Amino acid sequence: MIAAAASPIDLFAARQQMGISLGWHIILACLGVGMPALTLFVEWRGWRTGEPAYQLLARRWAKAMGVLFAVGAVSGTILSFEMGLLWPAMMSRYGQVIGLPFAMEGIAFFIEAIFLGIYLYAWDRLPPRQHLLSGIPIVLAGVASAFFVVTANAWMNQPRGFDLTNGTVTAVDPWAAMFNPATPPQTIHMLLAAFMVSGFVIASVYAVALLRGRRDRYHRLGFLVSFTAAAVITPVQIAVGDYAARFLASYQTTKLAAIEGVYHTGSHIPLTVAGVPIGEQLRYGLEIPNGLSLLVGYSPNTLIIGLDRVPVADRPPVGIVHLSFDVMVGLGFGLLVLGLWLGVSWWRRRELPRSPWFLRTASLSGIAACCALEAGWVTTEVGRQPWIVWGQMRTADAVNPAPGLLTGLVAVLVVYLVMTIGTVYVLRRMARYHQLAAPQEVDAELGGAW
Amino acid sequence: MSLAQWSITVLWIGLTLYVLLAGADFGGGFWDLFAGGTHRGRPQRDLIEHSIGPVWEANHVWLIFVIVLLWTAFPTVFAAVMSTLYIPLTLAALGIIARGAAFAFRKASDQLGQQRLFGAAFALSSVLTPFFLGTVAGGIASGRVPLGLAAGNLLTSWWNPTSVLAGTLAVGAAAYLAATYLCADARREVEHQLAEAFRRRALVTGLVLGAVALGGIAVLHADAPQLFDGLTHRALPLVISSGIAGVASLLLVLRRRYLLVRITAALAVTAVVWGWALAQYPYLLPPPARANITIAAGAANPDVLWATLIALAAGAALLIPSLLWLFMLFQRSQHGVKTP
Ligand code: HDD
Ligand code: HEM
Ligand code: HEM
Numbered sequence: 001m002i003a004a005a006a007s008p009i010d011l012f013a014a015r016q017q018m019g020i021s022l023g024w025h026i027i028l029a030c031l032g033v034g035m036p037a038l039t040l041f042v043e044w045r046g047w048r049t050g051e052p053a054y055q056l057l058a059r060r061w062a063k064a065m066g067v068l069f070a071v072g073a074v075s076g077t078i079l080s081f082e083m084g085l086l087w088p089a090m091m092s093r094y095g096q097v098i099g100l101p102f103a104m105e106g107i108a109f110f111i112e113a114i115f116l117g118i119y120l121y122a123w124d125r126l127p128p129r130q131h132l133l134s135g136i137p138i139v140l141a142g143v144a145s146a147f148f149v150v151t152a153n154a155w156m157n158q159p160r161g162f163d164l165t166n167g168t169v170t171a172v173d174p175w176a177a178m179f180n181p182a183t184p185p186q187t188i189h190m191l192l193a194a195f196m197v198s199g200f201v202i203a204s205v206y207a208v209a210l211l212r213g214r215r216d217r218y219h220r221l222g223f224l225v226s227f228t229a230a231a232v233i234t235p236v237q238i239a240v241g242d243y244a245a246r247f248l249a250s251y252q253t254t255k256l257a258a259i260e261g262v263y264h265t266g267s268h269i270p271l272t273v274a275g276v277p278i279g280e281q282l283r284y285g286l287e288i289p290n291g292l293s294l295l296v297g298y299s300p301n302t303l304i305i306g307l308d309r310v311p312v313a314d315r316p317p318v319g320i321v322h323l324s325f326d327v328m329v330g331l332g333f334g335l336l337v338l339g340l341w342l343g344v345s346w347w348r349r350r351e352l353p354r355s356p357w358f359l360r361t362a363s364l365s366g367i368a369a370c371c372a373l374e375a376g377w378v379t380t381e382v383g384r385q386p387w388i389v390w391g392q393m394r395t396a397d398a399v400n401p402a403p404g405l406l407t408g409l410v411a412v413l414v415v416y417l418v419m420t421i422g423t424v425y426v427l428r429r430m431a432r433y434h435q436l437a438a439p440q441e442v443d444a445e446l447g448g449a450w
Numbered sequence: 451m452s453l454a455q456w457s458i459t460v461l462w463i464g465l466t467l468y469v470l471l472a473g474a475d476f477g478g479g480f481w482d483l484f485a486g487g488t489h490r491g492r493p494q495r496d497l498i499e500h501s502i503g504p505v506w507e508a509n510h511v512w513l514i515f516v517i518v519l520l521w522t523a524f525p526t527v528f529a530a531v532m533s534t535l536y537i538p539l540t541l542a543a544l545g546i547i548a549r550g551a552a553f554a555f556r557k558a559s560d561q562l563g564q565q566r567l568f569g570a571a572f573a574l575s576s577v578l579t580p581f582f583l584g585t586v587a588g589g590i591a592s593g594r595v596p597l598g599l600a601a602g603n604l605l606t607s608w609w610n611p612t613s614v615l616a617g618t619l620a621v622g623a624a625a626y627l628a629a630t631y632l633c634a635d636a637r638r639e640v641e642h643q644l645a646e647a648f649r650r651r652a653l654v655t656g657l658v659l660g661a662v663a664l665g666g667i668a669v670l671h672a673d674a675p676q677l678f679d680g681l682t683h684r685a686l687p688l689v690i691s692s693g694i695a696g697v698a699s700l701l702l703v704l705r706r707r708y709l710l711v712r713i714t715a716a717l718a719v720t721a722v723v724w725g726w727a728l729a730q731y732p733y734l735l736p737p738p739a740r741a742n743i744t745i746a747a748g749a750a751n752p753d754v755l756w757a758t759l760i761a762l763a764a765g766a767a768l769l770i771p772s773l774l775w776l777f778m779l780f781q782r783s784q785h786g787v788k789t790p
Contacts, residue, residue, distance in 0.1 A: 067554050073507055074550035080517050081543040084532030088599050091521050092529030096750035099522020103758050106515045107765030113508040114772045122779050137772070172751040174758075402536045402600040415544050422555045422568075 010405035011396055014086040017409045019381065021078055023374055024416055028072030030373065032112075033142040033191065034198025035065050038226060040135045047128050053218040057225070059123075061202070064427060066120050071423050073113070078412075086405070090388050090398040093169060097162045098155050100174040101148040108145040111137050143191060150190045154182035157252060157380070159389050181251055185244040186380075192237040193376065197369045199230025200335065204366035205431070207359045210352075220352075227362065230369070231339025238332050242295075249296045252390065253305035255383040258316040259325045260292050261285075265306040269293045274326055277318040316385040324375040324382070331372040338365060454749035456759060457523040458727075458734070461516060466723050468512035470627065470716050473620075475506045477628025479549065479576020480621065481651065482569065495569065497644055498628075499557065501635045506553070508776075513546075522758050524748045526597060527734045531586070534595050534602035538582040545579030548572075577621055584620030588613030590735065591726055592674035597741035597748075611673040615666045622659040623719050629655055630699065630715045634708035645708075652703045652711075660696055676737060680729030688728060692721035 006014075039061040046054030080102075084091050115137040123131060155161075161177030163170045206223035248256040256262075261282035262269055269292040275285020290300035297303075307315050338361055345353040352358065388395040399405075451459070478498040485491030485498075521528040532539060548571050556568035585608040589595055592612035595602045607613075629652035636645035670678040681689055695718035702711040730736040732744045749755065 070507060070554035071551050073510065074547045077510070077514055077546055077550075078543050080514055081532070081539060084517070084521060084528055085536055085539055085543070088529035088533040091532070092526050092599065095521035095525030095528055096523070096754045099518065099525075099750070099754060100757050100761060102518045103522055104761050104765070106511065106518050107762070107769065109514065110508065110511050110765075110769055111772060113511055114769070114776050117508060118776055118779060125779065169751065172754050174754050400533045400536060400600060402533055402604055404537075404604075408536075408540050411540070411544060415547055419547060419551050422551060426555045 006396075006399045006401045006405070007403070010403065011399050013406040013409040014399050015395065017405070017412050018082060018086055019378075020416065021075065021082060021412060022381075023377065024420070025072065025075040025079055026373060026377060027197070027370055028068055028075055029146065030194040030197040031065075031068050031201065032072045033146050033194035034196075035061060035068070035202070036135060036138040036142055037195070038198060038202065038229060039065060040132065040139060041229075042221075042225060043132055043135070047132065051217075053216075053221050056218055057222050060431075062120060062123075063430060066116070067423070067426060067430070069112075069116055071419065073109070075419075076109075085408075086400055087388065087398045088400050090393060093167070093393070094159075094162075094389060097159075097169060097172055097174065097177045098152040101151045101178050105145045105148040108141040108148065112141040112145065115141070146191055146194060147187050150187045151178045151180075151183050153380070154186045155180050156388065157186070157255075157384060157390050158182040159392050164392075182247065185240070185247040189237070189240045189244050189376075192233055192240060193369075193373050195233050196230045196237055196335070197366075197373055199226045199228075199233070200369040201366035203227035203230060204363045207363035207365070211356070211359045211363060223352075223362075227339075227342065227365070230365075231335070231342060234332065234336045234339050238336060241329070241332065246296065249304075252383075254307065254310050254314070255316065255321075255380075257305060257307045257309075258318050258321040258383050259379060260304075261318050261322045262292065262304050262306040264308055265304065267293055267301045267303050269302075269304040271295065272322075275322070277322065282318075282322065314386060316383050321379055321383045324378040327375040328372045328379060331368045331375070335365060335368060335372075338362060452746065453752050453755040453759070454523070454745050457519070457749065457755050458745050460759065460762060461519045461523065462724070462727055464512050464515045464519065466720055468509070468516060469623070469719060469723055471509035472506070472512060473580065473624040473719070474627040474631050475502050475509055476549075476576045476580045476621075477624035477626065478502050478632070479573045480625040481628055481632070481648075483573035483577060493641065493644055494647070497632060497636055497639065497641065499553075500639075501632065502553070506550075508773075510546075510550070519758070519762075523750050523755055524734060524745075525750055527743060527748045529599060530597050530601065530735060531590065531595055533600040534604065534607050535586050535589055536600065537604060538585045538589075538608045542579050542582040542586070545575040545582065549575035549579060576624075580620040580624050581617040582608075584617035585609070585613035587620070587726070588616030591616070591677050591730060593676060593736045593738045593742065595735050596739040597735055597743050601741065602739070611669045612677070615662070615669050618662055619659070619666065619722075622655060622662060623722075626652065626655040626659050627715055627719060630703065630708070630711045633703070633706075634712060637708060649703055649706065653700065656696065656700045656703065660693075660700075663696075677729055680731075681725060684731065685725040685728040688721045688725035692718050692725065695721060 039058055042054045042061065043058035045051070046058055115134055118126075118134045119131070119138060122134070126134065155177050158180040159177075160180040161173040161175070163172075203223055203226040206219050206226070209219045210223060245256065245259075248259070260269070261272055261275065261277055263280040268290050271288040271291025271294075272282045272285040273288070275282035277283075292304055293300050293302040307318070338358075341353055341358055342362075345351060345358075384390055386394050386396065388398045478501060482491075482495055482498050485494040517528075520531075552568040552571035552575065556565050556572060588610070589602075589608045589612075592610065594607040594610065594613075629648050632648040633645050633652060636642075636648055667678075670681065695714045699711050699714040699718060702708075702714060732746065733742055734745055734748045735741075735743050
């Protein structure tokens with residue numbers, strides 16, 4: 001069995017497989033970045049105030065973190081395999097250019113794994129202060145690993161730091177590759193998203209409990225801490241999202257044109273909310289006259305580069321990119337309103353809003369944040385198409401020519417489905433029966449390591 | 451040494467640590483599979499779980515380290531290996547997911563039925579994953595992976611006598627390492643019956659492993675003459691050391707010197723991993739593959755190698771004290787007596 005060229009079906013399968021496994025991993029990765037900080041915060045409060053509710057929260061969040069970290073770690077490992085299994089042509093040429101951040105990410109993972117082991121395992125063996133300190137490297141390493149991996153993605157959007165001679169990479173400047181122009185907007189936006197997702201996901205769990213009438217201090221604190229953290233970040237995230245869009249306006253005009261459905265270059269470009277692309281135009285959407293020109297350059301005369309500047313073969317699919325962008329922005333503003341609701345009520349009477357609709361909506365906020373996250377990634381990744389490395393290499397030229405990628409996709413789908421069910425099931429049981437142990441924990445009397 | 455040689459050395463150290471540390475974790479799964487019925491096997495499974503629990507994630511990171519370093523320092527070789535050996539590597543990747551997730555789930559579930567289900571997934575994938583990773587090593591070592599994208603035969607590159615031999619040795623070595631480590635763990639927990647059980651297993655696997663390795667010489671002679679040549683000439687001292695360390699381990703297990711045997715067993719396995727490297731030196735993808743490539747020719751740009759090696763050295767400065775603290779914490783707790 002010898003490989004020929006990749007069939008369109010296999011290319012399609014490879015893209016789906018990459019998207020699905022990344023989309024799965026990113027949720028876990030966000031929780032891996034955000035949860036340690038929240039957990040340390042409640043542990044610190046518990047230590048300072050001596051309040052049992054905080055201490056209990058810290059224990060329970062730490063346990064969930066243990067399971068999530070294990071699943072996040074394996075789902076991330078698959079990704080590093082897939083970079084080579086699915087996109088060997090990209091790795092063959094550019095692997096060395098983006099290798100450095102991944103190598104540093106590896107170190108960060110190590111630190112994360114070691115200190116998570118210590119943190120969970122040695123809770124009762126270390127004095128409270130030392131235990132608290134042992135959690136700080138987890139937070140730093142989580143943030144660092146997210147930063148490093150997103151710099152690699154930013155490089156795919158703004159490839160820098162190498163010379164190409166006859167299709168082979170000659171001089172490489174790995175630092176220039178890592179700190180490319182897309183790095184600041186993407187990494188900041190991503191890190192904030194991680195904290196938003198973690199906060200809202202935890203908050204929804206407690207919102208459901210509060211709705212069911214469990215209104216004790218433990219559940220109220222669990223909700224308030226996580227929800228407030230996320231709600232405070234939301235407006236910042238919207239501002240950074242604006243920055244990300246402005247960045248596109250100067251560096252990746254084709255992507256912005258796809259996001260906004262701008263087919264024809266010009267000034268006085270409207271902002272279209274929703275709508276479907278039909279024959280080089282967004283139809284049935286809500287049009288705000290001059291909107292986009294105003295947003296990008298604060299003047300209706302701002303010139304917006306449209307899709308007509310690139311050949312049809314180089315345009316990303318407008319429908320998906322535009323829709324997912326609207327979903328992200330819509331959910332972002334929805335979450336902002338939800339946070340304001342709590343803010344107003346707290347300011348007035350130091351209490352949660354009376355309307356049951358607040359908690360009902362809040363119990364969906366976790367899902368909303370995750371959807372915004374996924375939609376944002378679809379915007380970025382599909383908006384980069386047809387390039388895998390923007391302007392340098394096409395996705396179709398990067399794929400593994402071996403036949404049978406479709407079979408791989410099916411296998412991956414099955415495994416991920418089972419893993420999703422397993423994770424949800426186990427976390428729910430943990431929430432209900434608290435004596436269950438996290439995978440890194442060892443019963444106190446049986447120490448052990450190889 | 452050249453930068454490229456430094457890079458492959460660091461990579462090979464990572465690979466060795468993965469084989470020794472994660473190998474033992476895989477072996478734990480192997481014994482889990484053969485621990486017997488739910489009730490009879492319980493104490494063994496508990497011991498295995500306690501030994502693996504806090505460390506397997508850190509051990510697992512070595513694999514990521516190897517993969518990332520390979521694509522950074524030898525990108526064309528990475529692409530060739532991943533694309534030609536697509537099938538066993540996909541299976542190994544799925545095995546890694548199943549194993550990690552199932553282990554975490556089993557620990558966090560309390561019902562017998564679920565524990566059995568997750569346990570079976572954990573144990574089965576612990577056997578299959580090292581097997582497939584072993585076939586990958588065999589495919590490379592026997593010169594069946596040429597440079598280029600999916601340029602080798604997609605089936606026979608990993609389904610051939612040398613690969614099957616390497617896969618079997620990988621599973622065997624994992625089981626053997628785990629059995630020897632578990633002897634000491636069981637004794638520390640004052641579980642003398644368990645220690646005896648694992649001692650028997652260590653002896654049996656050690657003998658079987660030795661026999662397979664001896665028989666493997668004939669397989670390599672017929673199937674991979676160039677590798678055979680390398681192993682019997684340049685790498686001969688390492689091959690012999692491995693044999694000596696293997697025999698010494700058996701004797702030490704017989705005499706119940708469980709702490710020493712950890713060292714000799716690890717040495718026996720390490721010698722094989724480095725023997726392989728020496729046997730195919732200076733090639734990364736050795737002949738008879740038509741498009742073979744050497745370490746020097748496959749290396750990335752020197753600026754990349756520099757930056758990566760420096761970053762790794764800086765990382766090591768952070769990692770080593772952290773690891774020491776982790777192990778110190780475990781050691782301290784181990785001196786405590788078992789509470790009822
Ligand atoms: C909780 C999640 C979340 C929320 C509420 C928002 N975003 Fe976002 N967005 C992401 C999560 C995200 C992300 C983490 O999924 C992406 C994908 C790649 C990236 O760097 O961040 C992203 C990408 C992304 C991009 C593409 C960047 C690129 O391709 O270089 C733009 C233009 C925006 N966002 C703009 C916004 C705006 C204007 C928002 C206002 C409401 C917004 N985002 C809210
Ligand atoms: C974790 C969040 C991410 C999500 C949800 C995500 C999502 C996706 C999706 C949906 C695709 C398919 C696009 C298409 O075929 O139209 C894709 C492709 C891809 N992504 Fe991402 N992505 C993420 C982050 C990253 C990062 C950090 C990297 C690299 C460092 C990366 C590398 C790739 C590659 C190599 C492809 C395949 C080639 C392509 O389709 O362009 N992704 N991703
Ligand atoms: C192509 C894209 C990606 C690759 C190749 C990748 C690779 C990996 C690997 C190998 C691990 C396992 C580490 C371990 O065993 O501890 C992992 C975990 C992790 N990844 Fe990714 N990753 C990708 C995308 C992302 C993105 C976009 C983020 C950004 C937030 C991210 C953040 C993390 C974090 C925080 C962990 C630690 C696990 C946890 O805490 O749950 N990864 N990733």
